[in-house]
Amino acid sequence: MSDPLFPGTSPTGLPQAATPFFPGQDVSPKSSRRILTFLLGAASGAIVVGLTWTVFALLPGLTAPPADNFSLKGSLTLTSTSLSGAYSGSECYGTGGYNDISKGAAVTVYGASGQVLAVGSLVSGRQGAGSLSCVFAFTVPEVPVGEKFYQVEVSHRGKVTVQADQARTTGVFVTLGN
Template identity: 40%
Template sequence: MPVPEQQPHTPPPSTIPEKPGVAPEESESASASVSLWSRLSRGTVLAIGAGLGAAVVGACWAGVSLAGGNGADTPEAGTTGSPSVRAEQDADVEGPFSTDGTLTVAGIGAGLESEELCSGTGGYSDIDFGTQVNVTDAAGTLVAVGSLGFGEKTEQGCEFPFTVDDITPGSKFYTVEVSHRGGLTQTEDELRAGGLAFTLGD
């Protein structure tokens, strides 16, 4: 009785399970991308990241520059800076001003060294450190008050410096008087320039 010929057993072809929802082409592309990044050194990756960051910052800076360069905030010709700066400049011209000068009492301080401290004597005993200096306007109104500084011996006698601040502007002329010794009449421009000089005595 013939024996039936046995067929060799061939195992079914093996199949690689696919990831659900991922096409073979996408899987191969992702694998290639991961493989590429894994071959790059850390320094190269950092360099690429820094380059991208610099490009983004540059683009933002350019956008801000273009937005601010449309001329909307550019001062008009003939103006100077911000409103606060212009206000200060106007105040310098129109606001209160100061003046300074000296009062010399001639012929006193004999025997004193040059620049040694001195005071008015005899009939000028009212001339000393702290003596009041008055400034009045054309109407005779007192508009500012100052005082004498320390007297110093000079070749001419005893010289006292003074400064008067916060003089009200706008008068045609002003009179500057030390104590009750009579006044020196000046224009506003002359007062603003300063350097006034009084002399008492011979």
């Protein structure tokens, strides 16, 4: 309690500790709890947002895969008069001068400047529409986007150039043989 003649002093005449006061400020313990609750809530929210960001940014597989690669799909059709004996059950394969064309043969994708970008392989050949054709499907995963065109080579048979849009959408379909 303060002396009415000397504000800021106690009845003993000693100065009282001043409490800062701002006009309109409620200094009740109830308002202090509200402020503390608000600050704790804001801090908790910031922690939750930070942890969520960390989980999605650092753990692989939880975010969408980047769109900087695609799978190049296609087929090679081998046509040859020498295919008449190149069937084993429902599978077919190249013979004679085409004996490198079979399941597992390399499919290499090159960039516009000639660098190897990705490698895949032929799957088992299946008889095509004619009795003298054998069709090998392939998928080359993880081909980087961003090239103007791609070059595709099966085994050592030479490169076929395809536009980037065609490579990503319709694929590559080549024919080999006589």
